[in-house]
Amino acid sequence: MAISDVKEYAHLTEEDVEAIGRELDAIRRDVEESRGERDARYVRNTIRLQRGLEIGGRVVLLGSRKRPLWLLGTTMLSLSKIIENMELGHNVMHGQWDWMNDPEVHSANWEWDNADPSAHWKVTHNHHHHKYTNILGMDDDVGYGVLRVTRDQRWKPYYLGNVAYNAILASLFQYGIAIQLLELGKVLQGRDDREKTKALSKEVLAKIGKQNLRDYVVYPALTGKAWKSTIKANATANFVRNLWTNAVIFCGHFPDGAEKFTKQDIETETHAEWYLRRCWARRTFRAARSWTS
DSSP states (O other), rough: OOOGGHHHHHTTHHHHHHHHHHHHHHHHHHHHHOOOOOHHHHHHHHHHHHHHHHHHHHGGGGGGGGGGHHHHHHHHHHHHHHHHIIIHHHHTTTTTTTTGOOOGTTTOOOSSSSSSHHHHHHHIIIIIISSSBTTTTTOTTTGGGGGOOOTTOOGGGGGGHHHHHHHHHTTTTTHHHEEEEEEGHHHHTOOOOOOHHHHHHHHHHHHHHHHHIIIIIHHHTTTTGGHHHHHHHHHHHHHHHHHHHHHHHHHHHHTTTTTBOOOGGGTTHHHHHHHHOOOOOOOOOSSSSSSOO
């Protein structure tokens, strides 16, 4: 649906909508001008926290054959992965901290703890998702090519398995994100640029191989006789992180009330209307003291 069809905005004139756009631009300028040492201190402290949890978790897992230490190490590692993905990786790769001119937290340099190469994510998320939020056929986050999350998607018997598909997707979420840019639907239909697909596939496989080598070979080997329990701890931490990110993303983008749009809806869309569409394509939810970004 177009912004003009949303009842809360249907009464607004074009001048009203453009005025809202100017107000939001002003808010953005105010925020950009207010950034300073307090913000820089926050991201640096968050990095220290995340790395402390990861290193501490790895050390604790040296004794992972003991159940209490396995639980503690796994919890620390799970928290580390959640913070790295949702509060650091997500925001850094958005360019949120580029203003600091610090190579460590610059969007061009950050490679996150995830099977999806950062360069791929910045295309599927920063461009496809945020520019074309919840537009069918343009934003691949609408169902990830697997799920039916809106009545605007044509129903097929295949979608009877939605619950099972989402359970699998949530469990393996980092891999679902990793193959997103490959657009396997087009590949299966023979509508892709085969050379480009091969190049992108090599990059995905290389990143997956690097992640798995680290989590399931190198770190377990460093724990000696505890290698089996360390593998289980790493797999559990990845699983917890996958469930967390899946839940946060789905709660923010697909609950009742988060509107979906079509390509025709944005043919004459103005900058101000883009702001309003973005507001209606998402939902904000409250969580207890946690990182939801």
